[in-house]
Amino acid sequence: MTNSTNWPLRRRNASRKTLSLPTIAIILMIAYLLLTIFHHISFFSSVHSGIDSKRNQNEALNSGKFIPTLRNKKILIEITTVGQSQYAYFENVLDSFRDLCEAGAKVSLHITTTNCDPKPKEGDPECPLYGQSSEETLENNYSVEKIDQLNERMRCRDPDGELDVSVRLISPEWGKQVVDNHRHVFYDRINDGYDLFIHSEEDERIRPTNVLAFMDEMNKLRNLVGKNRIADYSIGFLRYENQMxxxxxxxxxxEFEWGNEVAQTISHPGIEGRYFTSPPKHHQGMFMATREQLIAWKTRGPNCKFDRPVRRYGYHRERTSGAMDLYDEDFCNVTQLLPLDSLEDLYIHHMPDKNNQRLPKRVVPTLDLHKRRMGVLLKNDPYKKLWVDEYGRYNGIKMFIDERNSTLSLPFDLTNYKNYVSRGGMLTKEEREEWEYVQVDKEEEN
Incomplete structure (x- = not known):
């Protein structure tokens, strides 16, 4: 009894073993070493992964494989402005070119400009810049105040990006053909390692997406037709406006009287059924080109002469800046190609948004052109699915009801959307043929 009674007392009163300070120090040191080793392994794994990624990119570059990125691409841009009457639009254009730089591109921007003398003297030649008299122009040219503001706006924060801006003053005696001077800018620098050359009017909003899409589509085209035929073509653009x-x-x-152009795909060898072209007189307001195209267009027949300005009186600037001569069979005879499956990346915003009001019978919503293109794609391949992953599962835009309060009204029918997803993101025949402009006409008549 005594032993059984005293046993718990001895257990409770037994001396507790405590860790000595040296032991605790050793344990902490081991834990520290383990954590340090773990972090070093993670760090070197990350570095190794980065090195592998960089090595893969370098291998792709060394092999000539195109990488669809703007980073470290070298881009030469020439924009022609006449006076300052459209400067508000041009500011948006400049913002887009700053965005190119922030995406890592190395941009050299040349602004070619001219204007009439606001205080002409007797005997001065008559200024041919019609519609741009001093009364209609905010400033003669770029004031130092405006240049000072642009110095702040046209800088680049991205460590890989560069943005160099020059303003070139040209005689107003060129008239509207002042746009031709972009050819000096291009060909004087043709061997300076530029990946892309861009010329545009000052009211066309060219986004980084447009630039990357052109380079990517040109690379795809080169793989299809080969380098010997690449100068016969150019990836084109369509201008759009907002119908205010x-x-x-x-x-x-x-700008065009659309007929059946979308369905009449280009049938040239190697690119059958992939592209279409806009109706004749292709006016884009801008164009892009690669070095190999520019070199070939210098001597291209029947009368391209793309490397030098040619004075032709009564000559409209759209022939050059809009790339109309480029696609004209009497001049450069280059075939414009618009990809059936990615045209949305090649729309250029004509920011004045007013020209469509002058040609109401030619107006076609971009949504209708999209439906027509989807119809042609399905005609070429009835089982076509654009918006699916490698396993055939829909990977496009998701739409779902996310109202957390079940007592509130939910007037949403997602039946059409769910069916669309089940088809891999393709429209039905009925959906493709429900034209937007027909609906509007009926509404306006009522």
């Missing part, structure tokens, strides 16, 4: 007379201000194209 409507409450929804939808995007529309207006």
């Amino acid at each position: 007379v409507r409450s929804d201000k939808r995007r529309v194209v207006w």
Whole structure:
């Protein structure tokens, strides 16, 4: 009894073993070493992964494989402005070119400009810049105050990007053909390692997406036709405007009388069924080109002469800046190609948004052109699925009801969307043929 009674007392009163300070120090040191080793392994694994990624990119570059990125691409841009009457639009253009730099591109921007003398003297030649008299122009040219503001706006924060800006003053005696001077800018620098050359009017919003899409599509085209035929073609663009007379201000194209051009795909060898072209007199307001194209177009027949300005009186600037001569069979005879499956990346915003009002019968919503293109794609391949992953599962835009309060109204029918997803993101025949402009006409008649 005594032993059984005293046993718990001895257990409770037994001396507790405590860790000595040296032991604790050793344990902490081991833990520290383990953590240090773990972090070093993670760090070197990350570095190794980065090195592998960089090595893969370098191998791709060394092999000539195109990488669809703007980073470290070298881009030469020439924009022609006449006076300052459209400077508000041009500011948006400049913002887009700053965005190119922030995406890692190395941009050299040349602004070619001219204007009439606001105080002409007797005997001075008559200024041919019609529609740009001093009364309509905010400033004669770029004031130092405006240049000072642009110095702040046209800098680049991205460590890989560069943005160099020059303003070139040209005689107003060129008239509207002042746009031709972009050819000096291009060909004087043709061997300076530029990946891309861009010329545009000052009211065309060229986004980084447009630039990357052109380079990517040109690379795809080169793989299809080979380098010997690449100068016969150029990836084209379509200008759109917002239809300001409507409450929804939808995007529309207006410059052509669209017939069956979308369905009449280009049938040239190697690119059958992949591209279409806009109706004749292709006016883009801008164009892009690679070095190999520019070199070939210098001597291209029948009368391209793309490397030098040619004075032709009564000559409209759209022939050059809009790339109309480029696609004209009497001049450069280059075939414009618009990809059936990615045209949305090649729309250029003509920012005045007013020309469509002059040609209301030619207005076509960009959504209608999209439907027509989807119809042609399905005609070429009835089982076509654009918006699916490698396993055939829909990977496009997701839409779902996310209202957390079940007592509130939910007037949403997702039946059409769910069916669309089940088809891999392709429209039905009925959906493709429900034209937007027909609906609007009926609404306006009522």
